[in-house]
Amino acid sequence: MKRIVIYLLLLGIVSAITFYFLSNFSGGIEWGKVINFFVANPWGFLGILSLLFSWITDTFITYILIRKLIRVPFSFLKSFNMSIIGIFFNKLSPASTGGSVFQIAYLKRNGINFGSSVSITELRYIIKQSAMVVAAAMGFLIALQVVERNEITFVLSFLGFGLSIGGILILILINVSSKVRSSLLTITKWAIGLLRFSKKLSPKIPDLRQKAEKEFKNYVQSMKMISTNWKFIIPVFFLALLSALGHLFLAFAAVQSFGIFENIPKGMLEVISLQAIATTIIFFSPTPGSSGLAEGGFYLFFSTIVPPKFLATVTLEWRILSYFVPLALSGIIFLIIFFHGMVSTRK
Numbered sequence: 001m002k003r004i005v006i007y008l009l010l011l012g013i014v015s016a017i018t019f020y021f022l023s024n025f026s027g028g029i030e031w032g033k034v035i036n037f038f039v040a041n042p043w044g045f046l047g048i049l050s051l052l053f054s055w056i057t058d059t060f061i062t063y064i065l066i067r068k069l070i071r072v073p074f075s076f077l078k079s080f081n082m083s084i085i086g087i088f089f090n091k092l093s094p095a096s097t098g099g100s101v102f103q104i105a106y107l108k109r110n111g112i113n114f115g116s117s118v119s120i121t122e123l124r125y126i127i128k129q130s131a132m133v134v135a136a137a138m139g140f141l142i143a144l145q146v147v148e149r150n151e152i153t154f155v156l157s158f159l160g161f162g163l164s165i166g167g168i169l170i171l172i173l174i175n176v177s178s179k180v181r182s183s184l185l186t187i188t189k190w191a192i193g194l195l196r197f198s199k200k201l202s203p204k205i206p207d208l209r210q211k212a213e214k215e216f217k218n219y220v221q222s223m224k225m226i227s228t229n230w231k232f233i234i235p236v237f238f239l240a241l242l243s244a245l246g247h248l249f250l251a252f253a254a255v256q257s258f259g260i261f262e263n264i265p266k267g268m269l270e271v272i273s274l275q276a277i278a279t280t281i282i283f284f285s286p287t288p289g290s291s292g293l294a295e296g297g298f299y300l301f302f303s304t305i306v307p308p309k310f311l312a313t314v315t316l317e318w319r320i321l322s323y324f325v326p327l328a329l330s331g332i333i334f335l336i337i338f339f340h341g342m343v344s345t346r347k
Contacts, residue, residue: 014291022312030313037317047253047321054246057239058083088330131240139273157277251275254318
């Protein structure tokens with residue numbers, strides 16, 4: 001809980017600085033437009049629906065993976081809870097990396113061993129990130145003419161695309177190479193051995209190493225199950241692509257709230273393409289919730305199509321819709337899950 005408070009404080013500081021710059025150095029923020037976007041503008045309503053659609057498809061990904069691979073009773077509600085936990089902590093952590101740890105803990109709490117929990121969580125990441133990379137690749141081809149207008153965005157597009165593909169290849173290498181897995185286990189045992197400097201933890205080293213070996217075996221077994229059930233990965237990837245598109249649509253909702261595009265289908269394709277490319281950069285931000293870099297990246301990429309007088313307001317609308325609304329909703333749901341778990345444990 002202390003870590004959450006620290007992340008929220010850092011988030012508040014970086015966000016305040018970002019909003020200050022948006023208000024004073026970019027044409028200013030029209031707060032009336034921002035409020036209207038969420039209260040009366042139909043594009044704001046469509047944005048909320050798109051966000052919920054992204055969450056539901058993400059839940060189906062979790063539900064299908066667990067039912068097909070682990071074959072244990074795991075309800076759709078628990079799958080939704082796992083997705084929400086991931087969303088909440090990803091929104092708080094640098095580079096969106098904190099959610100996986102808490103998702104693994106949630107799966108363990110619900111009777112799934114550590115190795116299987118890791119394999120499910122990692123496979124979710126690979127599929128979802130692969131879907132976003134595919135969207136970015138398609139987006140790069142579609143938005144090439146727009147990206148070319150700005151040399152910085154052109155270079156950043158290649159950088160983000162390369163980093164995303166590199167991360168996926170590393171995870172795939174871990175899964176297909178027994179030598180890499182063996183090396184990883186050796187490193188893990190070595191790290192556990194460092195506990196010998198602790199009088200309290202030193203006696204537990206043999207048990208911890210044995211547990212590590214057991215969990216690695218569980219992980220390998222789960223990955224073997226994936227290789228023998230690869231056909232269902234195709235529909236799961238399709239769901240991941242739909243989830244990604246649902247999230248990317250939020251940018252178009254913010255942009256189109258100002259009626260910028262007369263040809264809505266063409267404009268939507270262009271905006272979603274740009275946002276897919278921008279997301280591959282934003283993902284690697286070191287700040288909690290990518291705060292600062294997310295707004296800066298959006299501002300930079302969309303300065304090529306959004307008039308300067310609207311850009312700061314559009315950026316803020318998008319940031320609230322894509323970040324602060326999900327953070328608030330997932331935070332409330334997480335607290336409900338947390339306190340319900342405490343009550344159940346006491347009983």
